[in-house]
Amino acid sequence: MQHAAGMTGTGIPALKNCSKQHIVESFMIKRSLSLFLARRFYGSHGENDKKKASGFAIRIATIGVALGLAVMIVSICVVQGFQNEIRSKLTGFTSHIMVLNDSSFLAPESYPIVADPALLQSLRGISGVERVQCISEKLGILKTNDSYQAISLKGIACADYDTTFLSQHLVAGHLPQFSDVNPSNQLVISQMQADALGLKVGSRIFAYFFEKSIKMRRFVVAGIYQTNMPQLDEHFALTDRATVNQLNNWASDQCSVVEIHLHGMEQLDAAQLAVGKLVNGTSDRNGSTYTHLSIREHPQTSVAISWLDVLNMNVIIILVLMIGVAGFTMISGLLILILERTQTIGILKALGMTNARIRQTFINYAAFIVLRGMFWGNIVGLGLVLLQQQFGWVELDPAYYYVKQAPVLIDPLWILLLNVSTLCLTVLALILPSYVISRIQPAKVIQFD
Template sequence: MLSLFLAKRFFHSSPLASTTSRNASAPAIRIATVGIAIGLAVMLITVGVVKGYQREVQHKLTGFASPIEVFDPASFSSPESYPVVTDKAIRDLVSQTPGVQRVQRVSEKMGIFKTKDDFAGMMLKGVAQDYDLSFMRLQLVEGELPEFRDDRSSNSIVISRMMAKQLGLKVGDRIYSYYFSDVVKQRRFKVAGIYETHLHQFDKTFVLTDLYTVNRLNNWLPEQSSGLEVHLHSYDELPTVQALLAQKLDHRADRYGRPYRVISIDQHPRTASVLAWLEMLDLNVMVILIIMICVSGITMISGLLILILERTSTIGVLKALGASNRRIRHTFLWFASFLILRGMLIGNVLGLGLLGLQHYAHLVKLDPAQYYVEAVPVSMNFQWLVGINLASLLLMMLAMVLPSFFVSRVEPAKTIQFD
């Protein structure tokens, strides 16, 4: 292990080991180390921020909607909702599908809110006692969530802060709503709570109430609803579960002849554009990773070449003593690996430190009107952390192989004579 021994001696006597070193390679090696550290830190921060942002927005989308929905296909091309039978038999059929965590009924009805001074269009979303309200509790900013059921009316609604500001409403106020079908129907509700998700496609129109009220407004039977929201144990199982549900329900009709259709959240008109935009962020991440690895590799190559040029006399002596070009190359590759690992250590401390600071202190804020969240979210995952470090180390070491062949051009007679 002569190569490793010499590399350790070079490393401990390198400019990094002394702040007073006047070697010609000192600036280049320090720049290379700093370049690796900054490059790795930027890569960690980029991946952590993008993955955290994707997770946060995806969580909001699936919290208010669901990864998979089962509806009448006519409902997707019409402002009005069409009923399908969602009795216990259908719900059990869906819930028994592998990967399904929870199945819940929803009913929808378009209408208008009218106050003395203003009006606003809205979509009344009715839910029952089987609906998981944990997400809405997290988004609630004022008031409380009523008990929503399918067998009686609560006469209460939960509206968005955007709609409350538009109509000048607060918790406890009462408001009239109007619905148009064959005849105009009127209903008065009490504002029980106000939510805010920062997702405009939901905050702008959606109002939460009980399933019983919406079914009455639609003149539907108790066994009917607009459809089912299907939540999964893992979002990664979405394609598999959708395919299984499609085999069971697509092209199948209920007892009244209404067809079922299974659609995923990335196909739904309300959410498809947002999810497509989130997927495009992965391309931006790849571009940044490639650029940072290239910059780090170039600075390291420059530092290694300068170091080899500075150590030509040492290389000449080693060759005169019988050391082969291969062994000398291995010596400088070991030395380069020490520098790379030192830079990566600094980069990990810097990158993970900044990610942790943002995660707990929320120092960097965002405009929720544009980005759906109030602060930059971060995600720290052990798998991608190890993956980035291993990939960076491997690629930079491969980049060192070519400049290491420069030692074969050193002639012992000339370098020793020069000294």
């Protein structure tokens, strides 16, 4: 009895373990069999098979997946590059967030605020803020003997202003070391303004400013910039902040706007909320009330930013269409493959293989075709993008597109997500068509031959 009890006590767990192991091994064998057959089917298309409908279907399906993925990669890279280029121009000349006098909303001329060091330090401490800089503005007119041009004169001080963007877009002359203390009487204008007024580097130009009385300043053109964005090039000219503050009768620590630049647009909402909590409703020593404005709300940039956001919808439409094309070609190819191998399917069923395992076999078979198409799609898509990035062979009209060459931006995360999504969605689209296998009867197809 003890022996029997011992067998019962230790034998049942052993049987359970054996049963679990048997189930796992059985599952792995069936899975391996489906994968093995799929590989054999995929590798069996030799020269003789190229004449069959399945060979043609495989080539069409591969080309469909490759072209679809290539178009999606190029679309994503071009749109992201375009958005990045335009946003960098807009934020390079303005900023992501602006702190200003709330009276400036209701008047063409800007009202001053005090650039309090404590306030500037608090703004720099906000998460996502890259830099904080002060600018002064004054509306005026540049006039020659033959023509004139309305401008917004932007006063900067190189000590606290990042001039990287201006240096990158300087096409002639140099960028002076503008100061907030000493007027330089030097001016940086756009290529559009230079062409309209017939100016070049070294030219002298008179500027007129209208308030209660007319103020006149003579400037020397030190540099010419070009961003190819009319909303910037048509209006802005740059000089030192000391000159603009003199024209406005402001103290040296006063300015029109405190510009807040962020590390990226994705941080705009959170940073704008933090800036609003810090400055809205507070006043400087002169009683001027602070407020803030984002690049999405500024009259000179809001339309362009909204337009860039619309491009995201265009990309979504392209992605849906291309995945649809890839899925359609794969469904057509899968049905042809199944119809050409009905006799093989009948034999597998006669040998005891279930419909589910046969469906899995053909879906694996199709997945190999999808992967091959994706391989060539990545080669073609990334190849075209890299060629454009290196040589800029696709040129655009700056008057319409704001850039001379089609910009591209390769984001590895987006490329990875695009590949994974294409594979998953295409394979998922094959599940329903694969159920045609269930309608194949072994007796009929085996007797067919």
